[in-house]
Amino acid sequence: MTTLDADASVVAGLGDDPVERLADTLREHRIEAIVVDTADEARSAVLALIPDGAEVHSGKSKTLEDLGLHAEIVDSGRYDALRPRLFKMDRQTQGREMRKMTAAPDVMLGSVAAVTEAGALVAASATGSQLSSYAAGAGRLILIVGSQKIVPDVDAALRRIDEVVFPYEDAQVLARLNVHTILEKVLIIYGEWTAGRTTVVLVREPVGV
Numbered sequence: 001m002t003t004l005d006a007d008a009s010v011v012a013g014l015g016d017d018p019v020e021r022l023a024d025t026l027r028e029h030r031i032e033a034i035v036v037d038t039a040d041e042a043r044s045a046v047l048a049l050i051p052d053g054a055e056v057h058s059g060k061s062k063t064l065e066d067l068g069l070h071a072e073i074v075d076s077g078r079y080d081a082l083r084p085r086l087f088k089m090d091r092q093t094q095g096r097e098m099r100k101m102t103a104a105p106d107v108m109l110g111s112v113a114a115v116t117e118a119g120a121l122v123a124a125s126a127t128g129s130q131l132s133s134y135a136a137g138a139g140r141l142i143l144i145v146g147s148q149k150i151v152p153d154v155d156a157a158l159r160r161i162d163e164v165v166f167p168y169e170d171a172q173v174l175a176r177l178n179v180h181t182i183l184e185k186v187l188i189i190y191g192e193w194t195a196g197r198t199t200v201v202l203v204r205e206p207v208g209v
Contacts, residue, residue: 018117019147019202025119029191032199042144042203043067049142049199050079050107057082057105059130062168063144063208064109073109102129108138111208112189113165114149114157121145121189121200122157124165128185135187141198146207154188161186168209 023033036042046069050056056079064070074081082101089098110130112123121143125131134141151157166183173181192198 018150019204022115022117022119022150023200023202025117026200029119030195031119031121031189031192032196034199034201035204036201037204039067039203039205039207042201042207043069043072045201046109046142046144047072049140050109052078053080055080055082055106056109057102057107057133057138058109059111061111061208063111063146066207067144069109069144103132104137104139105133106139108133108141109144110134110142111144112149114151114160115145115200116151116153116157118153119191120154120157122154122161123187123189124161124183125185125187126169126181126183131185131187134189139197142201143198144201144203144207146203146205148206149208158186165209 019035023035026033034045036045046067050073056073058064058070058073058081061070073079074083082105086098086101091098108130110123112121114122116122123131123134149160151160161183166181170181173179189198
């Protein structure tokens with residue numbers, strides 16, 4: 001292909017990369033964006049962002065499980081992982097302390113249900129336990145998002161929650177706890193006031209649900 005042909009392809013939209021375009025849009029909203037091809041590259045990119053010894057919390061996420069990040073954060077001993085500490089605490093007597101720990105970790109690691117082409121990150125939750133740290137509480141927020149979660153707009157994001165994410169989560173909760181889950185809270189992140197607080201690792205191959 002000649003240079004002229006290549007330029008014509010871009011003008012026609014043939015050379016337009018939706019993942020790179022989304023990354024540029026996120027950066028315009030003061031959200032850092034890293035584009036990788038594979039789950040293995042995403043895992044390496046995330047771990048490179050977290051210093052040894054950092055306090056890290058993570059929500060329940062198939063994306064983190066698919067990347068092996070949950071096991072790395074909790075089991076490696078490299079980090080001050082909050083989840084093992086929380087599991088040892090008594091919610092009846094230490095509930096206030098537990099809420100404070102999960103609301104404001106130094107690093108919060110997770111994913112979202114969808115991201116729109118305009119850069120809106122949409123997260124859904126039954127309890128909302130991770131959403132306060134997503135919105136403002138965490139010192140640093142790192143989100144890993146597979147390309148299958150890119151949708152045209154917020155309406156499409158909400159449909160994806162109803163049609164894809166909720167059925168999966170409901171089946172998981174039913175198998176684990178013998179009860180159905182519920183969808184109670186949705187957070188939409190349009191951008192950041194403080195540049196660089198949030199980093200999104202965009203993965204070209206599908207990861208998570």
